[in-house]
Amino acid sequence: MTAPVFEDIDPAGGCDCPGCAHERPVPRPLPGRGHPMARGVVVVAAASAALGAVPPAAALTPDHSPHRQALPGDGEPDTPQGTKAPLHGRPGKPAGAPADPLPATNRTTIINRAKTWVAAQVPYSMYAFWSDGYRQDCSGYVSMAWGLPNNEWTGSLGQFGVKITKEELQPGDILLYHNPDNPEKGSHVVIFGGWTDHTHTYYTVYEQTPPHARRQTTPYPYWNNTDKYVPYRYKGLTKAATAAAPAPGARAVAAYPGAAYFGPGARNKYVTLLGEMLTARGARSFYTESPGPVWGEADRRATRAFQLAQGWTGADADGIPDRRTWELLTTGRGKDVEATGPASHGVPGYPGRHYFRPGRSNDHVTRLGAQLVKKGFGRFYGLGPGPHWGEADRRAVEAFQRAQGWRGGAADGYPGPETWRRLFA
Known part of the structure; x- marks a missing residue:
């Protein structure tokens, strides 16, 4: 018996289910911003000699050169990461234990810091340091996002956090895999940016990986070594929206500007910030493009979905962010939006x-x-x-x-x- 032939046919008019945000191409950094990779090698070598840091050659020793493989089948070679090191251009020695007290920060600041490298498409390098002083590899990226006083590596990042469960993950936490038996194979660390589906099988990842920093949807916990990644939460995490300053070039966590900045006809930076915070909390499916400064129906629907997720009804869930909504978004508190949109054409999850x-x-x-x-x-x-x-x-x-x-x-x-x-x- 031959298999029946099914032909996929869209209904007239297409699918009107909410879509996910598109990744808008990002311009590369302007000349003079950051360190080009070639120049970074020379500058870092000079800085290492001046500061007594470990020279690049020593960074390849088996005890201090963990690295990861890029995505399966991508053809990229294994990429080692650098050792613990002070911030480029700043005197001092790598700390042997977490600073006491740890620099305070909050979830929104961590994600905003992570976004600066994604927007600048910072190239991956175990030798080069970006203009903010952090090494351009996976562990340097997390050190930057958490605002650590030194560049750490996968073997030391765990002491700056506490282990949590998958169910406890929130934006700004990390997923860490360090292979102590053979650091040359698989070690990697990424930043958790929020769940993208209600089944919690995919999430938004921020990571530094060849060829440059990126944000994308990734299966939990990662593409490979899926039984090795451990969730961690930064020990210095606070709930205060202004606990720490963002990285150079990052958008500061803003106080609530007032309802007048939102709604039909509004066009300002707070609308963009609102959209970015909402997408990080699970409302990405409401945006067909990346959040921007012009208020639109996508902003209203995403805001309302977040308000409904808190159990609010009526005027409390009108889609216009009030002070309570803004506070929950900027501090990382409250419940995330669950992606429970309608099935398309009777097939659950099919977007069109x-x-x-x-x-x-x-x-x-x-x-x-x-x-x-x-x-x-x-x-x-x-x-x-x-x-x-x-x-x-x-x-x-x-x-x-x-x-x-x-x-x-x-x-x-x-x-x-x-x-x-x-x-x-």
């Missing part, structure tokens, strides 16, 4: 075919690619699955469709409801 088209960029593409890899159709990816729809995605989908026995228009490489149902069954 228009999310998978040339030029589109969203979390659904990343999730699709990750599932294709899991199902054994990852050979088409030269790099790991990402948010930008490309020919590798189309060919992987086509191969999956053909494996179902479909031909012709039913195997065009674009996922429809039936493709999605079978892929995620």
Whole structure:
């Protein structure tokens, strides 16, 4: 008996389910901002000699050169990280234990600091130091986001935090894997940016990885070594919105500006900040583009979803951020938004075919690619699955469709409801 042929057909008018935010291309830093990688090697070597720091050659010793592999199949070589070191350009020796007291910070500040490297596309390097003094590798990135007084490595970051459970994870916490038996294999650390689905199987990750710092949707706990990553929470975390200053160039945590800054016709920096905080708390699906300064329906719906998540009703959940809403967002308190949007075309989780088209960029593409890899159709990816729809995605989908026995228009490489149902069954 031949397998029945299913053809994925969109209804007229397309799908009107809420979509995920698109990753808008970010310009590279202007000349003179930060350290180019080549120059960073020379400057860091000179600084190391002056400060008595470990020279680059010593950083490759087995005891102090843990590194990770990039995403499965991305072709990137193993990337070592540097040793513990003082901030570039600042005198002092690496601390042997956490400073007492630890620098205080809060969740919003941590995420804002992490975003500065993503926006600047800081290149990965175990030798170079960025203009803020932190080493441009995974552990240097977390040291920067947490505001630590030195550059740490995966073998020492754990002493600055306390172990928590998956259920306790909130934006600003980290997922740490340090391999003490063989630091050369797999060690890595990333920043947790918030869950992207209500099943808590995917989350927004901030990480420093080749070729540069990035933010994307990642399966929990990570792409590889999935039983090795341990959640940690920074010991110096506070609830005060103004507990610590952001990194140079980062947006400061702002006090509530007033309701007049939000609503139809509003255009200001507070609308952008609101959208960024909402997406970090699980409301990303309400935005079809990255949050911006012009108030729109996406801002209202995302705000209302956050307010409803707190159990508020009526006028308390009108979609306009009041002082209570703003306080919960800036301090990282309250409940996150659960992505419980309606199923599309009767298939749970299917967002609509228009999310998978040339030029589109969203979390659904990343999730699709990750599932294709899991199902054994990852050979088409030269790099790991990402948010930008490309020919590798189309060919992987086509191969999956053909494996179902479909031909012709039913195997065009674009996922429809039936493709999605079978892929995620």
